[in-house]
Amino acid sequence: MSDAARSVVLTVLVTVLGTGAFWWGTDGFSAFTAETARRADILRAPRPLPAAVLEDQDGRVFRLDDYRGRLLAVEFIYTRCTTICRSLGMAFKQIRDRVPPDALGRDVALLSISFDPERDDPASLKIYGGSHGADGEHWRIARVRDAAQLQALLDAFGVVVIPDRFGGFEHNAAIHLVGRDGRLVEISDLEAPLQFAEKLAEAL
Amino acid sequence: MIAALARPQVGFRVLGALYLLLAAPPLRTSLEATMSGHMLVQIPLLAAIGFVACRLLPVARQERLLDAGGGAVPYVVLVVFASTWWMLPRALDDALASPLVEAAKFISLPLLVGLPLALAWRRLGPIGRGFVWTNFISMLAVLGWLYIAAPVRVCNSYLVDQQESAGWLMVKLALLLFAGWLASLFVGGGGNPALSTAEQVAPPPAPSRDCGPERN
Numbered sequence: 001m002s003d004a005a006r007s008v009v010l011t012v013l014v015t016v017l018g019t020g021a022f023w024w025g026t027d028g029f030s031a032f033t034a035e036t037a038r039r040a041d042i043l044r045a046p047r048p049l050p051a052a053v054l055e056d057q058d059g060r061v062f063r064l065d066d067y068r069g070r071l072l073a074v075e076f077i078y079t080r081c082t083t084i085c086r087s088l089g090m091a092f093k094q095i096r097d098r099v100p101p102d103a104l105g106r107d108v109a110l111l112s113i114s115f116d117p118e119r120d121d122p123a124s125l126k127i128y129g130g131s132h133g134a135d136g137e138h139w140r141i142a143r144v145r146d147a148a149q150l151q152a153l154l155d156a157f158g159v160v161v162i163p164d165r166f167g168g169f170e171h172n173a174a175i176h177l178v179g180r181d182g183r184l185v186e187i188s189d190l191e192a193p194l195q196f197a198e199k200l201a202e203a204l
Numbered sequence: 205m206i207a208a209l210a211r212p213q214v215g216f217r218v219l220g221a222l223y224l225l226l227a228a229p230p231l232r233t234s235l236e237a238t239m240s241g242h243m244l245v246q247i248p249l250l251a252a253i254g255f256v257a258c259r260l261l262p263v264a265r266q267e268r269l270l271d272a273g274g275g276a277v278p279y280v281v282l283v284v285f286a287s288t289w290w291m292l293p294r295a296l297d298d299a300l301a302s303p304l305v306e307a308a309k310f311i312s313l314p315l316l317v318g319l320p321l322a323l324a325w326r327r328l329g330p331i332g333r334g335f336v337w338t339n340f341i342s343m344l345a346v347l348g349w350l351y352i353a354a355p356v357r358v359c360n361s362y363l364v365d366q367q368e369s370a371g372w373l374m375v376k377l378a379l380l381l382f383a384g385w386l387a388s389l390f391v392g393g394g395g396n397p398a399l400s401t402a403e404q405v406a407p408p409p410a411p412s413r414d415c416g417p418e419r420n
Contacts, residue, residue, distance in 0.1 A: 010273060010278035011281055014282050014285065033294050033360075034301075034361075035357075162361065162362075170364065
């Protein structure tokens with residue numbers, strides 16, 4: 001083979017392999033960030049969640065598994081958060097208000113999980129819930145006290161929490177839907193609570 | 205004679221030490237703690253190690269490798285793909301989340317970016333070098349601008365203000381490189397960017413400067 005032909009063949013080969021690698025690595029040129037990848041991944045393959053013991057705003061201890069058989073909307077927050085968690089709280093309230101009253105509690109529940117169990121004791125959880133309109137029954141605010149369980153839960157949901165410089169946290173915020181079988185089935189943008197509510201209504 | 209043989213070995217040792225230093229937890233975590241440190245210090249340094257290591261190889265060996273790979277073009281295409289990969293926000297997040305991806309980063313940057321670029325560079329004419337420079341500079345500027353203007357956090361592992369500062373640094377760096385490249389076109393005449401003329405005398409980073417002249 002001549003040098004020129006060799007060069008052309010290898011260039012084509014590298015281009016094909018490189019394009020293939022990018023296709024594979026970005027889910028068909030659709031997911032360039034870890035966040036879109038996480039959402040696409042969940043849609044394709046609903047993910048089982050690890051067991052976790054939670055404590056709610058009234059100090060009641062329960063398990064994530066207790067929600068099996070119901071649709072569960074989950075958000076991750078910390079109560080001192082003044083920015084994105086507010087939007088999350090608003091979005092959650094909009095969703096709650098759109099669930100048919102007879103289904104709320106029986107077939108649909110909402111859960112806000114704090115990833116800052118050190119500072120978010122039941123009292124602060126209660127204040128947070130009150131300010132966002134959570135009733136503490138169908139929409140509970142809870143924390144995971146065991147650090148290992150919390151990390152496993154965050155990992156399974158794909159939530160990354162990093163401390164910022166002001167004693168707070170930055171985290172990828174979204175609304176998560178856990179199916180009746182206890183698996184994470186969908187992650188929605190918090191900008192689109194109405195669509196999420198529609199999907200919930202369809203699944204009823 | 206013996207001294208000449210020993211020199212590349214000293215160079216390799218210095219490079220190896222630098223590589224291990226970059227891979228060891230203290231420096232690795234501190235560089236990866238910020239987006240700028242990760243994208244604009246760690247990643248370029250890893251590629252530079254591969255580049256300099258390639259220059260330390262005997263010239264005949266570099267030529268053989270170059271011929272085996274079909275000349276400069278396939279190598280440049282490889283460099284474009286591999287370097288673009290590590291500019292994806294997703295790749296940065298993945299490297300932080302998975303040790304396997306982190307290892308892939310440490311291996312691929314020297315081997316698939318630095319080394320092939322060094323091999324191809326010696327045979328690239330002014331147009332080829334111009335292509336590499338403009339491609340790199342424009343990618344840096346566009347990505348930097350995206351990071352500044354993006355309404356969303358592109359990396360789950362980094363704060364928004366880090367994303368913005370990394371974006372500004374990338375835009376500034378792109379402008380600086382562009383100015384330097386233009387200047388070298390006028391001053392150097394032959395279309396050799398500053399780096400290429402420098403590297404014909406000695407490989408870019410300081411550690412291996414002593415073994416440069418004999419190599420080219």
